[in-house]
Amino acid sequence: PMRRKDFFQRSVDGLSTALAAKLAYQLPAGLELRRNVGDQLVLFCRIDPVQHCVAEDDICLLRQLERAGICLQKRRVGVALPGKGQHRHGGIHTDDPVTALDQLAVEDGFLQFFERAMEEYHKMERYELRTIRQDEMEQGVAIELACFPPNEACSEKSMRERVQYAPELFLAAVDKETGKIAGTLNGLATNETKFRDAFFDEISLYDPKGENVMLLGLSVLPEYRGQGIARALMEEYSRREQKNGRKQLILTCLQDKVEMYKKMNFRDEGISASTWGGEEWHDMTRKLND
Numbered sequence: 001p002m003r004r005k006d007f008f009q010r011s012v013d014g015l016s017t018a019l020a021a022k023l024a025y026q027l028p029a030g031l032e033l034r035r036n037v038g039d040q041l042v043l044f045c046r047i048d049p050v051q052h053c054v055a056e057d058d059i060c061l062l063r064q065l066e067r068a069g070i071c072l073q074k075r076r077v078g079v080a081l082p083g084k085g086q087h088r089h090g091g092i093h094t095d096d097p098v099t100a101l102d103q104l105a106v107e108d109g110f111l112q113f114f115e116r117a118m119e120e121y122h123k124m125e126r127y128e129l130r131t132i133r134q135d136e137m138e139q140g141v142a143i144e145l146a147c148f149p150p151n152e153a154c155s156e157k158s159m160r161e162r163v164q165y166a167p168e169l170f171l172a173a174v175d176k177e178t179g180k181i182a183g184t185l186n187g188l189a190t191n192e193t194k195f196r197d198a199f200f201d202e203i204s205l206y207d208p209k210g211e212n213v214m215l216l217g218l219s220v221l222p223e224y225r226g227q228g229i230a231r232a233l234m235e236e237y238s239r240r241e242q243k244n245g246r247k248q249l250i251l252t253c254l255q256d257k258v259e260m261y262k263k264m265n266f267r268d269e270g271i272s273a274s275t276w277g278g279e280e281w282h283d284m285t286r287k288l289n290d
Helices: 004-011 017-026 056-067 110-124 134-147 156-165 229-243 255-262
Strands: 031-035 041-046 087-089 092-094 101-106 127-131 170-175 181-190 212-220 248-253 267-271 282-287
Touching: 127 229, 134 156, 134 170, 134 181, 134 212, 170 229, 181 229, 212 229, 229 248, 248 255, 255 267, 255 282
Parallel strands: 212 248
Antiparallel strands: 031 041, 041 101, 087 092, 127 170, 170 181, 181 212, 248 282, 267 282
């Protein structure tokens, strides 16, 4: 088979040799850059021929890109069956009977897209997104108090109760270099569909089997801002809760944060009934499952 370096230097004809080599060596083994029949640059991902899904190593990269806000257009373009000879996948001919490809992204400005994608990917590699641990409770409390003004911050008691009783809904971005929590996103599951301020301080409203999640705080410490951590937390949280069968995420935000949450795929439902902290809030929702 053609070596990856040679493949990329030939398949991205028209690009500089230096850039073609950079693409070849930076892309993980399962991802390939090709030209389709329309001469568009396309990012493809190999599909496991047995499980018919993206390989686990590639899933890690794709999730990192999604967390960083890189929109990947996913579309199944063909599943090859053993013993059928030549197969065509999105304009790509192959004689490998067990190869299938998903078309992940077609971008007019693909090179700029790719540069940004890899920059964000490597930036987020520094952090581990995981459920908060009980011994990190005080860090979770401290981040809430550091990131919200006194009239908006939840009480220390409420934050401790969320870590204690609903840790699976308390996501943390942990700096791998220091072990310090850089940011958090937490909430409570419920069958209610309208946000009310009682969720901020009444842990008794938590229903582990609830079909919705009321998001109660997205926080990133000042020294860690500007790196895409907030978006990464939201995308990982959404992925988890979609997998858990939740229907939607619900939150409230101030007017100056509405556009930020829209970029995270939330819909502005208008002025909220919430009067938390004496402020005027917007209700925001993000659908996960029908």
